[in-house]
Every structure is written in structure tokens, then in C-alpha cells.
Amino acid sequence: AGRRDCCHMHLAQPKVIVRFVANNLHPTDYSRIDEWVGRIASWIESGLQELYFIIHMDQEKHSPELAGYLVDKLNAACSLQLTKPVLLQQELF
Numbered sequence: 001a002g003r004r005d006c007c008h009m010h011l012a013q014p015k016v017i018v019r020f021v022a023n024n025l026h027p028t029d030y031s032r033i034d035e036w037v038g039r040i041a042s043w044i045e046s047g048l049q050e051l052y053f054i055i056h057m058d059q060e061k062h063s064p065e066l067a068g069y070l071v072d073k074l075n076a077a078c079s080l081q082l083t084k085p086v087l088l089q090q091e092l093f
Contacts, residue, residue, distance in 0.1 A: 009039065014049040016040075022057040022066055029057075029066055037073040044078055 018036065022029040040051060053070060055063045068084040075082055 011043045011046050011048060014047050015052075016043065016048060016050070017052045018054065020053060020055050022055055022063075024057050024059045025062045025066060030069060033066065033070050033073060037070070037077050040074065041077045 020032075020036070022032075036053075040048070043051075053067075055066055055070070057063060057066070064085045064087060071082045071084045074080055
């Protein structure tokens with residue numbers, strides 16, 4: 001899922017970009033999202049104003065499902081009203 005030892009985890013400005021490398025909906029993807037939600041909640045309390053959370057995985061077709069999970073967790077933990085991603089087109093062909 002990528003290295004985590006080469007990045008600090010402190011809020012240095014009110015904007016954050018997180019590049020989350022997932023493992024095709026492996027159970028650890030969900031537990032890692034849960035950990036990020038806790039960190040993001042504390043950053044919001046510390047003044048976070050903008051969050052760009054980019055989800056990558058080998059099978060990108062699963063990314064919307066994991067993004068929906070993230071949105072649900074952030075809404076619950078941070079009293080937000082984020083909307084889940086919606087697929088505009090199910091299949092290209």
C-alpha cells in the first residue's frame with residue numbers, strides 16, 4: 001500500500017492532499033481509511049479547510065465504493081455533509 005515512513009503527519013497549512021493507495025477493497029483498506037478519518041478529524045479541529053483525498057488502486061472500478069465509505073465515515077465523525085461519488089456512466093462500451 002505504499003511507504004508511510006517518508007511523510008510527516010502534521011498540519012502545516014490549512015490544505016492537505018492525501019494520496020491513498022488501496023488494495024482492491026482488501027479489509028485493510030477500510031481499517032486504514034478509519035485511521036485517516038481520525039487524523040482528518042483532528043486536523044479539522046486544528047484548522048484544516050481543504051482536503052483533497054485521492055484514492056488509487058489496481059482495479060480503479062472499486063475506487064467509488066471506497067470513496068463512498070470514506071464520505072460516510074467523514075460525515076459521521078466530523079458532522080459534515082459530503083456527498084458520495086456517483087457514476088455518470090456505468091460502462092464505456
